[in-house]
Amino acid sequence: MKKFLVLAGLIVAALVYAHYTRWITLPNTVGGAWLPQRAATEASGGPGGRGGQPPIPVIVSRVRNQDVQVTADAVGTVQALNTVTVRPQVDGTIIEMTFREGQDVKTGDVIARIDPRTYKAQYDQAVAKKAQDEALLQNARLDLDRYVRLAQTNYGSKQQADTQRSTVAQLEAQVRVDQALIDSAKVTLDYTTIRAPIDGRTGIRLVDLGNLVQSSSQTGIVTITQVRPLTVIFNLPQQRLRALNASQARAKIAVQALDADNTTLIETGTVEVVDNQVDQTTGTVRIKAQFANGDLKLWPGQFVNVRAYIDVLRNATVVPPAAIQRGPRGAYVYVLHDDNTVKLTDVTVGRQDEKTAVIDSGVSVGARVVITGFGRLTDQAKVAPTMDDEVKPTPAAEEAPQRRRGGGRRG
Numbered sequence: 001m002k003k004f005l006v007l008a009g010l011i012v013a014a015l016v017y018a019h020y021t022r023w024i025t026l027p028n029t030v031g032g033a034w035l036p037q038r039a040a041t042e043a044s045g046g047p048g049g050r051g052g053q054p055p056i057p058v059i060v061s062r063v064r065n066q067d068v069q070v071t072a073d074a075v076g077t078v079q080a081l082n083t084v085t086v087r088p089q090v091d092g093t094i095i096e097m098t099f100r101e102g103q104d105v106k107t108g109d110v111i112a113r114i115d116p117r118t119y120k121a122q123y124d125q126a127v128a129k130k131a132q133d134e135a136l137l138q139n140a141r142l143d144l145d146r147y148v149r150l151a152q153t154n155y156g157s158k159q160q161a162d163t164q165r166s167t168v169a170q171l172e173a174q175v176r177v178d179q180a181l182i183d184s185a186k187v188t189l190d191y192t193t194i195r196a197p198i199d200g201r202t203g204i205r206l207v208d209l210g211n212l213v214q215s216s217s218q219t220g221i222v223t224i225t226q227v228r229p230l231t232v233i234f235n236l237p238q239q240r241l242r243a244l245n246a247s248q249a250r251a252k253i254a255v256q257a258l259d260a261d262n263t264t265l266i267e268t269g270t271v272e273v274v275d276n277q278v279d280q281t282t283g284t285v286r287i288k289a290q291f292a293n294g295d296l297k298l299w300p301g302q303f304v305n306v307r308a309y310i311d312v313l314r315n316a317t318v319v320p321p322a323a324i325q326r327g328p329r330g331a332y333v334y335v336l337h338d339d340n341t342v343k344l345t346d347v348t349v350g351r352q353d354e355k356t357a358v359i360d361s362g363v364s365v366g367a368r369v370v371i372t373g374f375g376r377l378t379d380q381a382k383v384a385p386t387m388d389d390e391v392k393p394t395p396a397a398e399e400a401p402q403r404r405r406g407g408g409r410r411g
């Protein structure tokens with residue numbers, strides 16, 4: 001028992017001694033000996049050591065001149081250029097459906113047919129009535145010719161001839177009325193054949209075969225939507241209005257419809273209309289852009305990201321957006337000097353997107369600015385720079401696109 005207590009005391013003493021002296025093992029460069037922490041720090045060239053602080057590795061990029069597109073991003077709603085709910089214009093029973101749901105139709109294509117027998121009978125009646133009145137008119141004209149000749153030879157009165165002339169005029173008017181009734185009956189009969197009023201795509205039918213439909217019904221038979229071309233409606237702040245109108249006066253503004261990732265291009269179109277007033281509740285103006293939609297990548301009712309190309313900044317001073325840092329005084333960059341030290345420099349950023357940042361003032365073209373390694377970077381810090389065009393992608397970065405495309409080997 002005494003031996004155990006002595007051994008335990010020795011272990012505790014060793015731990016206390018190691019705690020206060022903080023012995024550590026250094027790499028083989030200093031022989032792998034056991035040294036206190038202060039000596040290890042000095043040997044490794046740390047703060048206060050003979051070697052000084054090592055340069056901070058950073059990647060730098062040159063400030064350059066280039067043309068920059070001035071864009072405006074928004075969220076838009078896809079709308080059909082024309083949408084029509086096909087409704088019956090006469091009452092009757094549907095005896096035929098000649099379209100398939102989701103079918104593309106042209107103007108004038110037959111959609112459905114209503115039982116035409118009643119309206120055919122009305123048309124035939126109007127035709128017969130006209131034939132009857134034409135026969136009466138023909139006889140009245142013959143009588144008029146006789147009365148005129150009798151009046152000229154004093155065998156008949158002029159009054160009789162004038163009365164007959166009036167009868168002929170009445171019958172001529174009646175024949176014209178009959179023709180109008182025939183035209184009306186023919187139009188009504190034509191309404192029993194329901195045709196597509198526009199080019200477009202049919203939706204899900206709203207009425208089944210054999211149903212009784214009425215002209216007063218608001219349900220309709222089917223909805224036809226024109227999907228080639230179609231429009232996208234989006235809003236932009238009123239501050240963009242002057243630039244929008246100026247650009248639209250020169251040429252139609254190009255607009256891109258982008259997927260949810262805001263980078264994948266779906267379709268390119270042009271601005272057709274800038275609304276004639278600003279919405280006072282939101283301070284925005286409505287824009288309508290038209291897209292050909294030849295591949296049907298856009299669909300009515302869909303939400304898409306929209307990017308409008310309003311203007312171009314010629315020979316703008318640009319840097320990668322990663323170079324822009326922000327602090328209490330605003331935006332700044334680290335400019336690399338020839339002695340491999342960096343200078344914290346305040347800049348004025350005109351506009352910035354995910355690809356470029358336009359610098360209005362602060363740095364000049366040709367200067368080198370830091371774009372990575374900001375964690376330990378300070379003003380006048382010593383760095384080990386590498387130009388961005390000399391950086392090679394890591395194997396992981398090269399394999400990532402392959403994995404997204406489904407490439408690479410699988411175990």
